[in-house]
Amino acid sequence: MLETARHLESKGYLVRYVPVDSTGQIDLDFLRSVVSPSTALVSIMMANNEIGTIQPVEEVIRIARHYGILVHTDAVQAFGKMEVNVEKLGVDLLTISSHKIYGPKGVGALYIKKGTPIKPFVHGGHQEFNLRAGTENTVGIIGFGQAAMVLKERWRKDKERLEKLAQKLKSGIETRIPGVKFNGHPEKRIKTTLNFAFPGLEAEAILLALATKEIYVSTGSACSEESEEASHVLLAIGLKPEIARSAIRMSLGRFNKEEDVEVVLRELPEIISRLREISSFHPET
Helix, strand or coil, rough: CCHHHHHEEEEEECCCCCCCCCCCCCCCHHHHCCCCCCEEEEECCCEEEECCEECHHHHHHHHCCCCCCEEEEECCCCEEEECCCCCHHCEEEEEEEEECCCCCCEEEEEEEECCCCCCCCCCCCHHHHHCCCCCHHHHHHHHHHHHHHHHHHHHHHHHHHHHHHHEEEEEEEHHHCCCCCEECCCEEEEECEEEEECCCCCCCHHHHHHHHCCCCCCCCHHCCCCCCCCCHHHHHHHCCHHHHCCCEECCCCCCCCHHHHHHHHHHHHHHHHHHHHCCCCCCCC
C-alpha cells in the first residue's frame, strides 16, 4: 500500500499518510481533518502484519461516507484470524491472499462492491470481466477456494486454541525475560501475532540463535525481510530506531502445538540472557 501511494505521489497525486498512536491504531481525528470531497480513496489495513493491531475500519468508512469517498482495506493479515464480512463492513474494495489461510502462494482475491468504479491495470484479454487480462491460474484459484472451505469449517475452533497458546507464550516471555517490551495494542489485535523488542540487542542475533534450536521467527514483515532499515511500523508507533531493530515477530498458526510454546519459553530466556552477557545491556530488575 505504501509503495503504491509513493508511486502515485511521483505522478503528482496528493497523498496523506495518517499517523498512529503508540499501540498502532490510526488517528481518526487526523483522518477527519485531511479528507474532503476531492479525496479519491482511503486505504487502510484491517490488521497490521507486524504487530497485529486491528484498525477501526467501520469508523473509517463512516468518515469517508460523509464525503462519498471510496474505501479499500487490506484484509490479508486479518483473513482467517477474525471475522471478515464485506457486507457488515460496507467496504468498497477488500483484498485477501491465499497463502495466509494455507492455500497456494501467488493467489489472491479482490472484492469489489457492486457499482464501484474501477479500471483494468493490465490490458489485453477479457479475463476477470475485462478487469485483469491474462490466463487465470486455475489450479491456484481452485486451491484457494478449497482452503477457504476448510477455513470456514474450522477457523473458530483454531482461533480459540491458538489464542490460548499465544497468551501463554506472551505471558511466559514477559514473566521470564526482564526488560522485554511488547509492541501492539493490548486488546484490539490479532492475538496470534506477537511482537517483542529486546532493548540492547539486535533482532538478527536473536533470530539466528533461535534458528539453531529450530525455532523460526522473523524480524519484521515478510515483505521487508531483505531490508536492513528499522521497521517503519515500529518507528511509527514511537520506538527509537535502536529499539525497533531489537524487535522480533512471532506468529502462531494451525500446526503449532503447546509443546512448541514450551520449547520457546525454555530456550528464548536462555538465549536472551546469553546475548546480554556479551552486550552492555543490563535490564533493571
